[in-house]
Amino acid sequence: MGHQCFNCMEFHLCCFIFLATFALHLDRGSSATNETDKLSLLAFRFSITEDPFGVLRSWNDSVHFCKWYGVACSLRRQRVTGLDLQSKNLSGSISPHIGNLSFLRELNLRNNNFGGEIPTQAGQLGRLRIFFVDNNSLAGEIPKNLSSCSSLTCLSLGGNQLSGRIPIELGLLSKLWLLQVSFNNLMGNIPASLGNLSSLEQLYLPQNNLSGSIPETLGDLIRIRGISLGINWLSGSIPRAILNCSSLALLDVTENRLRGILPEDIGFTLPNLSFFGISSNQFTGPIPPSISNATNLVDPIFSGNNLSGGMPSLENLHKLQRFSFSYNHLGSGGPHDLSFLCSLGNATGLKWLMINNNNFGGIMPDCLSNFSTTLTVLLTGENPTFGEMPRGIGNLVNLTEIYMESNGLSGGVPSNIGNLRNLVVLSLGNNKLSGVIPSSLGNLEKLTVAYLNGNSFEGTIPANLSKCQNLIELDLSDNNLSGEIPPEVVGLSSLSILLNLSRNHLTGVLPFEVGNLMLLASLDVSGNVLRDEIPASLGNCEGLLVLKMQDNFFLGSIPQSVSSLRSIEELDLSHNNLSGEIPKFLEVFDFLRILNLSYNDFEGMLPMEGIFKNMSAAFVIGNDKLCGGMPEFQLPKCSFGASQTKKFVRKLQLPIFIFLGFLGVALVLASLYLYRLKRKRKESVSTSNLNVSYRTIVQATDNFSSEKLIGVGGFGSVYKGILHENGNIVAIKVLNLLHRGALKSFIDECGAFRNIRHRNLLKVLTVCSGVDYQGNDFKALVYEYMINGSLEDWLHPYPRQDGGNGHTKKLNFVQRINVSIDVASALDYLHHQCQRPMVHCDLKPSNVLLDAEMVGHVGDFGLAKFLLNTSSDASANQMSSAGVRGTVGYAAQEYAMGSDVSREGDVHSYGVLLLEMFTGLSPTHETFKDNYSIRNFVAEAVPERVLEITDDILLQERESCMSPGGPLYGHCKTKDIIQDSLATLYEIGLACSVVAPRERVSITEVAVQLRLIRNKLYASGFHG
Structure with a gap:
């Protein structure tokens, strides 16, 4: 300890002597020399607190300072002209002595962890041309005297925590062609003085807290090619003077509070415009017809405004890629609103067509079928269109997303939709579509989301939907579907978010295969004609958060296997013919917030713990044989007479017989186990698939000792352990089952390792799936231990x-x-x-x-x-x-x-x-x-x-x-x-x-x- 203190004192003493000597050099009044540069660099180094890559280790007297890492010098005078330490993960502050490097032309400290403020002494660098300190943690204000760096061409301060206002003095930097201060906390107005930057080509000010209006003086920037002002609090309108910037290729004012009407002649005055982003503002009025003259336009992003009127012809815009006009008031609801779409057929690189949530009327034109096959996203939903889906939609073979919900579409779904092998999302909900659901949907092997709800589909659910083995959401609710639920569909194990078959005319039973939906979050089969008992396999669906089975004809009791649904948040079994007692395991469902068991034939005592303490969350009305419970339910008190005693005895008979049966089976299994222990196991532990016990895991990890802990991940902790059976050193990942997704991770990993064998894949030796000493679920994976x-x-x-x-x-x-x-x-x-x-x-x-x-x-x-x-x-x-x-x-x-x-x-x-x-x-x-x-x-x-x-x-x-x-x-x-x-x-x-x-x-x-x-x-x- 004393030695460490001595070293610490020695270091501070050296620093003090160095700084005192440095100050002495500067106070002598002699002209700046290369020795001054060396001392300035050393002062810069002493302000660095962390250098994880050791890039400054070379900064010592063993070599000339011009050969130090990141330092560039002039050949004749050996004066420092460049300091480039970008992306070296350096921490500390920028030393004010940097201002003594009077010959410095380039300072590049971007992508580090510098904190503190930008030193005002930087304003002394009259020869500085490039000043990059973006992507650090600098705070404070932008020094006003940076305007004294009259040679500056590039000033990049983005990605810091700078505050205050943009200094008006920056307008004096006549040679500046790049000004980048994005992603800071700057506030106030954009200085009008920036219009004096006659050489400026790129102005990037997005993601700050800038307010006020866009200054008219920006129209004086005759060389400007890019103006980015998005994600601020700017108000007013786009100044007409901006139209003077004829070289402008990028204009981005998205996510502000701008309003007003777009200039009529913007397409003529800004012919080079490529990216034009005005989304998420309050612009009104029509889209200027002159926009068709901006033939270089690639990405018009106009969504989220109050634009109205019709869409002009776009036939000259051959370079369009992202066409986004969603969430406006475009269109009149008339029959010809969508005629402009046919002019987009010339845009051979079109990728996105987004016109949803507008007022476009008319029939969806068949010319959509002739669009470029580059089209990947088609969003037309929430418009008052009508008629049928385009018959040739199957030609757009690269479509990944179709959103045509709430369009008033009628007729059937074209069978050639099965040609869209790249389709990921199909949203056709809340239309007037009819006929049968085409079986060709089974060809869509990449389909993950299918919304066909709220239509008039009839017939049966196509069984070959089970071929869509990437499907995670399927909504067929509110149709006229009939027949039985195909076991292949309800057992599609990929379904992990939603399966909604509610409010149809489905009959028969809920197939046993529903137990395959182990990862499903929401299952709704309510409002059908389903009958018989709830399948016990439903207990396998341990990922369920919402289970709705109301308004059917289910009978029998709630299966004991439902006790496995520990994550359930909403359970509705009302309006069925269920009977028996309400199981007490519902009391311990910690996440359950809504339980509706109303209008069944349940009997016996109502549980009193957990959700049953809350009358506003548990509903049991319409079960006349229930008694007891919390007083708020106003149920009769339970009485146990002779008849109840006989019933109790009868109920005990079956469990006793079951117990005796299990006891016999257990004796047989124990005999087999003892026999197997006598046999020599030829398989090594590396190929074992045995499920080891919780006790084995406890012993291997010394009761989960912190000394054995070697890592903590998103779903659990990893321990180093020794399996006592064979002495093998292993790595044991213990899953935290309270973390959502941990159980899914365990299931996925077990499934994966049943199918793979390769020298470069980590081997799972065995697993543990059971309960701990408190009866809580416990799952762990045992891997071979990697020593390095x-x-x-x-x-x-x-x-x-x-x-x-x-x-x-x-x-x-x-x-x-x-x-x-x-x-x-x-x-x-x-x-x-x-x-x-x-x-x-x-x-x-x-x-x-x-x-x-x-x-x-x-x-x-x-x-x-x-x-x-x-x-x-x-x-x-x-x-x-x-x-x-x-x-x-x-x-x-x-x-x-x-x-x-x-x-x-x-x-x-x-x-x-x-x-x-x-x-x-x-x-x-x-x-x-x-x-x-x-x-x-x-x-x-x-x-x-x-x-x-x-x-x-x-x-x-x-x-x-x-x-x-x-x-x-x-x-x-x-x-x-x-x-x-x-x-x-x-x-x-x-x-x-x-x-x-x-x-x-x-x-x-x-x-x-x-x-x-x-x-x-x-x-x-x-x-x-």
Whole structure:
């Protein structure tokens, strides 16, 4: 302890001496020299509190300061001209001594963790051209004297916590062509002085708290190409002076309080407009016909306003991709409102057509059938249209979403809708559609949501809907459907959010196969003619939150198996013929908020605990044989006479017989068990599927000792343990069943491991599914133990793992390539080779485990989903309400928009993982935010500057290998094999993580390319 204090005092003494000396140098009044630059850099270094990558270790007297990492100097005078420390995860403050670097032309500190304020001394940098400090944690106001940096061309301060107003003095920066202060807490008006920035091309001020009107002076920016003012509190209208900016390609004012009428001539004055976003404002009036002259228009985003009138001709807008005019008052309700749609046939790249929630009338034109096959989203719902669905809708083969609900559509659904093999969402609810539900819907293997409710469909439910094995929501309520419920449909195990068959004329029984819906959240079969007993298999549906079976003819008692529905929130069994006693297990349903058992034939004592304490939540009216309960129910008191005693004895007879039967079976099973113990088990524990006991888990983990805890995840905790049966060291994941989605994770992971075997997949040795000593449900998974932990531990080790003496865990270049090949091989197996192809859905470093030989094993299949067994890239099940699809930073962007999970989604996660492995930067670090991702970071550097973005550990290895005596010495004269390999690796990561899923490379091809890289390294003599 004393030694540590001494070191601490010594450090502060050194700092004091240094700063005193520095101050002395500056007070002598001598002119600035390169020695001043050195002292300023040292002062900057002393203001850094954390340097996790050690980039400032070179900042010492062993080399000239011009060779320090991130420092650039002029050749003749050796004065500091550049300081580039972007994306190094540095913490601390920006030293005011930065202002003494009088020759500084570029200062780039973006994507770090700098706090405090921007020092006013930065205003002394008269030669500064580029000032990037975006994506940090800087607070305070923007210094007014930055206007003294008269050479500034780029000023980027976005993604911080800056407050106050935008200084009017910034209008003096006549050479500025980029001003970016988005994603801060700036307030007040946009300064009119910004109109003086005659060189300005890009103005980005979105996501602040700016108010007032848009200044007219912005119309003086004759070179401006992009103005982004979205997500503020701006009011007034778009100034007419903006129309003077004829070079403007991007104008974004979404999510403000702007109002007024759009200028009539906007299409003539802004012919280069590509992105025009005015959504979520209060604009009124018509859409200017001149918009058809803006022939470069790609994305007109006009939704969420009060626009009215008709839609002008759009036949000249050939470049349209996203056409969004939802939630306005467009149209008159007349028969010709939708004639403009036919002019969109010229837009061969159209992807989104969104005109829902307007006042468009008329018949949906058949010209929709001739739209470009690039169309993926079609939203026409909530309009007073009529007539039939377009007969040729099946031609739009790339449609993923159809929303035509509440359109007044009549007739039948075209059978060619079965051609839409990419369809994910079909919403046709609340129309006047009739006829039978087409059996061709069974062809839609990617369909996840189907709303056909509120129509006049008749006939039976098509049994081949069961082929839609990705379906998670199915609503057929409020139709005229008849016949029995197909067991294949009600047993479709993918249904995880909603199955609603209510208010039809369905007959027969509720099929036993309903027990397959283990993940379903809401089941509604009310208002039909269903009869007989409630199937006991319903107890398997442990994910149910809502169960509605009222207004049928169910009889018998409530099955004991219903006690398994621990998550239920609403249970309605009213208006049936149910009898017997109300089971007491309903008292312990902690989440139950509505219970309706009214108008049945229940008898006996009403329970008095749990929901039965609340008369406003439990309803039992119309059950004349009930007694007791809370006084508020006003039921008669229960009396036990001779007849009740006889009835009680009769009720005991059956349980006694059952008990004796079970006792006999138990004796037989015990004999068999003892016999099996005598046999030698030939199977190793690695192939065991036995369900170990709770006691075994307790013993293995020393009663869940904190010393055995090695990790905590989203659904539970992981312990290191020893199975006493054989002494094997294992990893045990104990599920937290109170966490929603944990049970689903357990079921998914068990299902996954029954179907996969591969050297690069983590093996589940056994499971535990039972109850603990208090009778609570208990579930755990037992894995083989990976002695080298996770890839996360190696890429981002905690200091405590090293005893506080630096990071000792280091993966070399070849090890990282080997692990990347291991992971790619595992995904290739899952996607293309195993018996039932599947997707992992949550690939990230913490789910890649390393064994003693540093071989990678992909684990944690709690979100995994099976793919359909076809040759095409049919997608997997969409995630249910039990959890999010993957982890932020790694999950594919399309998942956030509701797309189904797919092979391509796994490939995206793999691409991000690959970029992380070689840059050493996590995609979830706070430096990557505000739409700036690790992919953007890498794409900016490839291929010329790959070494600048690469993990320092790998750069040190490269330097060592290429120095005299190193394995690559001599190769550097002709070719830098490591740099070339890095460039290829980054290109693979970028190819995997492109935004468009279809453009992502196959994981099979990735694995091949990675092996080629490794072979080239081996051939050069480099083996890591």
